[in-house]
Amino acid sequence: MNILVISGSRNPEGQTARAAKALLAGVESAGGQGELIFLPTLQIERCRQCDDNGWGLCRSEGRCVIDDDLAPLVERIKVADAVAFATPVYFGDLSESLRAFLDRMRRVYRHAADKDGVTGKRAVGICVAGGGGGGAPNCAVSLEKVLATIGFDVVDMIPARRQNLDMKVKVLKVVGAWLVESHKSQV
Ligand SMILES: Cc1cc2nc3c(=O)[nH]c(=O)nc-3n(C[C@H](O)[C@H](O)[C@H](O)COP(=O)(O)O)c2cc1C
Numbered sequence: 001m002n003i004l005v006i007s008g009s010r011n012p013e014g015q016t017a018r019a020a021k022a023l024l025a026g027v028e029s030a031g032g033q034g035e036l037i038f039l040p041t042l043q044i045e046r047c048r049q050c051d052d053n054g055w056g057l058c059r060s061e062g063r064c065v066i067d068d069d070l071a072p073l074v075e076r077i078k079v080a081d082a083v084a085f086a087t088p089v090y091f092g093d094l095s096e097s098l099r100a101f102l103d104r105m106r107r108v109y110r111h112a113a114d115k116d117g118v119t120g121k122r123a124v125g126i127c128v129a130g131g132g133g134g135g136a137p138n139c140a141v142s143l144e145k146v147l148a149t150i151g152f153d154v155v156d157m158i159p160a161r162r163q164n165l166d167m168k169v170k171v172l173k174v175v176g177a178w179l180v181e182s183h184k185s186q187v
Contacts, residue, residue: 001032001183003176004080006073008087008098010040015130019160020086022169023126026176032183034176037076039097042069046100047107055107062112064104074105078117082179083152085143086126092135093142094127102146109150122183123152124175126160133161155179 005024009016017036024034045066050056057065064070077083087098094102109118125147127139136159147154156175160168 001027001081001180002079003027003032003034003082003084003179004076005034005036005084005086006077006098006101007036007038008040008085008095008101009128010038010097012038014088015160015162015165016086016088016126016128018165019126019128019158019168019172020084022172023084023086023124023176026173026178027180028176029173030177030180032176032180037073039095039101042073044069044073044097044101044104047104058104058107059111062108062114064108066104070101070104070108073101074108074118077121080121081183082122082124084124084126085147086128087139087143089127089129089131089135089139092138094139094146098143102150106146106150115151119151120153121151122155122179123147124155124179125157126172127158128165129159129161130165131162133163136161
């Protein structure tokens, strides 16, 4: 079983990375494999809202006019067995890199003719409030909403804060192992 973890943080040693790595450790403990991708290191523009009516090729052709790392990353999601989205909490919400990626993916998958590999794919969300510690539950609501609109089967959302991250790391290892075990019993 292969899980892709997409992080909206750029810090490979930060708190969000720690949470993402805990999920991956759980995946590996149950015999699965995973990979962690840091979105800010990729080239992903924000939506251009191409036409006056706010739409663009996303509506007419189910694809985005911008030739950047969006489509290749979506292809990687399609071939994964499950995907996790981890974000640092910024202003009680998603980081800008994850927001930009999911906003554009949502438009494309609203109208894509071929939704194979995306619709119904199991997804987990992780929101890490590493400053004062506020805003993780609100971020989780925001993340769950956009993932569900894209069509993912959102099977878990884990809000965490600096003050409880040690405990949440344990939870995330269990969630990672559960993703693998429950996948085995699904197929
Ligand atoms: C623009 C910005 C807004 C932030 N807003 C919050 C917040 O609402 N709540 C909070 O606890 N931390 C907030 N933080 C701190 C981040 O959550 C913290 O830096 C992050 O969890 C740890 O980053 P890392 O995982 O990328 O290392 C904010 C940080 C930035 C840069």
